[in-house]
Amino acid sequence: MSLYLFQILNGVGLGMIYFLMGVGLTIIFGMMNFVNFAHGAFYALGAYACYVVMSITGSFWAGLVLAPICIGILALGIEKVLVRRLYAVDHSIQILITIGVMMMIREGTLLIWGTVPKSIRVPELLAGIVAFDDFVYPVYRLFIVGVTALIGIGLWLLLEKTRFGMVIRAGSERPHMVALLGINIDKLFSMTFIGGVALAGVAGALIAPIRGVDAFMGVEALGIAFVVVVIGGMGSFSGALIGGLIVGLVQSFTSGFWPAGTNVMIYSVMALIIMFRPNGLLGRA
Amino acid sequence: MQNTTPFKTYAMGLIAFVILLPLLIHSQVLATEILIFAMAAIGCNLLLGYSGLLSFGQSLFFGGGAYAASILSINFDVSLLTVIGFTLIVGIALAVLVGFFSIRRQGIYFVMITLAFGQLGYYAAFLAEDFTGGEDGLLDVPRVALKLPFLPDVHFDTDISFYILTSVLFVLSVMLMQLVVNSPFGSVLQAIRQNENRAEAIGYRVKLYKIAIFAFSGAITALSGALYALMLNFAPLSNIDIEISETILFMCVLGGLGSIFGSIVGAAVFLLASDFLSELWPRWMLILGFLVILVMLYARGGLWASLMIMLERAKEILGIKEKHNV
Numbered sequence: 001m002s003l004y005l006f007q008i009l010n011g012v013g014l015g016m017i018y019f020l021m022g023v024g025l026t027i028i029f030g031m032m033n034f035v036n037f038a039h040g041a042f043y044a045l046g047a048y049a050c051y052v053v054m055s056i057t058g059s060f061w062a063g064l065v066l067a068p069i070c071i072g073i074l075a076l077g078i079e080k081v082l083v084r085r086l087y088a089v090d091h092s093i094q095i096l097i098t099i100g101v102m103m104m105i106r107e108g109t110l111l112i113w114g115t116v117p118k119s120i121r122v123p124e125l126l127a128g129i130v131a132f133d134d135f136v137y138p139v140y141r142l143f144i145v146g147v148t149a150l151i152g153i154g155l156w157l158l159l160e161k162t163r164f165g166m167v168i169r170a171g172s173e174r175p176h177m178v179a180l181l182g183i184n185i186d187k188l189f190s191m192t193f194i195g196g197v198a199l200a201g202v203a204g205a206l207i208a209p210i211r212g213v214d215a216f217m218g219v220e221a222l223g224i225a226f227v228v229v230v231i232g233g234m235g236s237f238s239g240a241l242i243g244g245l246i247v248g249l250v251q252s253f254t255s256g257f258w259p260a261g262t263n264v265m266i267y268s269v270m271a272l273i274i275m276f277r278p279n280g281l282l283g284r285a
Numbered sequence: 286m287q288n289t290t291p292f293k294t295y296a297m298g299l300i301a302f303v304i305l306l307p308l309l310i311h312s313q314v315l316a317t318e319i320l321i322f323a324m325a326a327i328g329c330n331l332l333l334g335y336s337g338l339l340s341f342g343q344s345l346f347f348g349g350g351a352y353a354a355s356i357l358s359i360n361f362d363v364s365l366l367t368v369i370g371f372t373l374i375v376g377i378a379l380a381v382l383v384g385f386f387s388i389r390r391q392g393i394y395f396v397m398i399t400l401a402f403g404q405l406g407y408y409a410a411f412l413a414e415d416f417t418g419g420e421d422g423l424l425d426v427p428r429v430a431l432k433l434p435f436l437p438d439v440h441f442d443t444d445i446s447f448y449i450l451t452s453v454l455f456v457l458s459v460m461l462m463q464l465v466v467n468s469p470f471g472s473v474l475q476a477i478r479q480n481e482n483r484a485e486a487i488g489y490r491v492k493l494y495k496i497a498i499f500a501f502s503g504a505i506t507a508l509s510g511a512l513y514a515l516m517l518n519f520a521p522l523s524n525i526d527i528e529i530s531e532t533i534l535f536m537c538v539l540g541g542l543g544s545i546f547g548s549i550v551g552a553a554v555f556l557l558a559s560d561f562l563s564e565l566w567p568r569w570m571l572i573l574g575f576l577v578i579l580v581m582l583y584a585r586g587g588l589w590a591s592l593m594i595m596l597e598r599a600k601e602i603l604g605i606k607e608k609h610n611v
Contacts, residue, residue, distance in 0.1 A: 029393070035393050035396075082578070085582070091339075091392055091393050091396075092333065092337070092339045092396075093581050093585070095339060095393075095396060096534070096538055096577060096581050097577070097578050097581045097582070099531065099534075099574075099577070100574040100575065100576075100577035100578035100581070101574070101578065102574070103531075103570055103571070103573065103574030103577070104571055104574035104575060104578075106570075107568045107570045107571035107574065108571060110568060111568045111571065219527060219528075223400060223401065223404045223527070226397040226400055226401060227401055229397070230394065230397050230398065230401065234393065234394065260411075260412055261408075261412060263404070263405075263408040264405060264408045264409055264412060267401050267402070267404055267405035267408070268405065270401055271386060271401070271402075271405070274386065274389065274390070274398065275386070278389045278390055278394075
């Protein structure tokens with residue numbers, strides 16, 4: 001029994017990280033009709049930013065807070081210089097250009113930090129394990145579940161219950177109408193892009209102590225993020241949540257009996273789901 | 286975009302190209318590599334440039350072809366033609382499979398599904414150690430001889446003989462693809478790329494056309510993968526990596542979408558640049574990423590189209606005005 005609980009918790013923790021990746025991708029797409037292939041690269045950069053801040057200040061907490069802010073500032077710059085010009089162009093061009101961005105970020109990280117993976121130690125407070133009877137579990141993994149759940153709830157409240165969220169949702173349905181109503185759509189797009197990319201930064205920083213930090217984590221995460229949104233349905237907040245959890249749980253349970261086959265399993269589940277629901281579980285047609 | 290240049294001129298141009306290439310760059314191996322990747326880039330261009338399908342699954346066909354040829358050459362005493370035939374069958378089968386699933390959706394979903402299949406292929410190859418050698422890849426892949434009845438066997442162990450083999454296959458497959466894109470079938474694909482709903486409404490079975498072009502793309506890409514493995518005598522796992530899809534895509538975009546000659550130029554420029562720059566600076570891909578952004582922002586026709594425009598300008602300046610109909 002406790003083995004299953006262990007795997008469920010692991011799966012939920014991973015799933016919530018994937019949710020953070022997927023939701024940024026999906027909101028940016030839903031709102032701005034923009035396909036961001038550099039999303040995984042920003043995730044890797046988030047992990048590096050956390051590593052850098054931590055090696056300067058010595059505090060993991062500072063890294064966790066500052067990493068997304070750094071990534072957000074970078075996203076602001078990229079949006080102003082590049083992404084802004086791409087809203088009107090064809091998806092395939094957006095994809096090719098953001099792959100260019102992805103390559104530049106990947107090579108840049110290799111240039112600065114080299115090919116040797118970096119590791120991050122979690123602070124004392126989170127380093128231990130919790131025990132209920134015979135069930136033990138690392139505190140840090142519980143912390144991930146908690147933090148990501150808080151971010152998820154916060155994001156949901158922001159999107160569903162505030163005026164700002166209302167404008168974003170309206171903007172993702174009818175951007176031109178929203179612009180006609182006197183709302184600065186450029187500013188809104190720019191904020192959405194920064195927010196979505198910063199979420200990828202958070203995900204990268206959170207996973208860093210478990211996975212380690214290297215330049216190739218971006219590609220790996222990009223593939224997973226796509227699976228999440230394909231399963232959940234592009235442009236859907238709850239789709240990203242369900243997709244993330246499904247992928248996390250599949251990964252966690254497969255690693256119980258077939259550790260080498262986790263990735264094959266994830267992609268096979270995706271193939272199965274799109275066979276029966278081509279729009280994803282919660283996607284709009 | 287219908288090309289009016291006569292078929293014969295095309296063939297002559299290609300043959301001249303494969304003869305001049307090794308003389309110009311002084312390396313038969315690099316020349317072989319250029320032809321191989323040009324074929325892969327053309328495979329990508331058939332989908333993206335001619336049919337509007339951006340596929341990230343090309344690594345699956347390339348790696349699949351490499352494994353198919355290697356497994357057959359290592360384990361069985363076969364003739365080269367058998368290896369090529371088997372490679373083509375594997376490439377077509379993989380492409381039809383990926384095509385069948387991915388064309389259920391359009392646009393961004395299509396891209397993500399092909400990418401997911403590419404990843405699936407990579408992890409599957411990683412797992413299937415008995416067949417693919419897993420992380421180590423397949424070593425000592427022999428270049429099997431061409432066995433023809435009543436004739437002595439033809440071996441391809443030297444660089445020059447392998448270059449000739451590659452050239453022959455290159456010219457044949459490029460001519461075939463040129464025929465395909467200029468055929469009525471190719472025109473329907475153009476129509477689908479420009480307005481899918483309209484093509485469907487006119488009565489074309491859009492899905493069948495898409496699967497068919499996938500099959501062509503899979504075949505030529507698998508063939509290039511097979512030649513690559515034979516050239517290296519080695520089929521590494523990185524052949525089926527997503528980075529191969531990226532590389533192929535870049536060559537295709539760099540050269541110019543919707544132009545077979547563009548893909549050849551793209552592959553040549555990419556490999557020559559990588560040969561030259563990678564020795565100067567291991568992170569040269571940084572520049573490449575920047576270049577791709579620039580091409581997509583300012584010169585979407587790619588290098589081939591830019592070259593053509595420059596030629597036109599030069600002609601105008603020199604006063605050699607040609608009457609032409611676009």
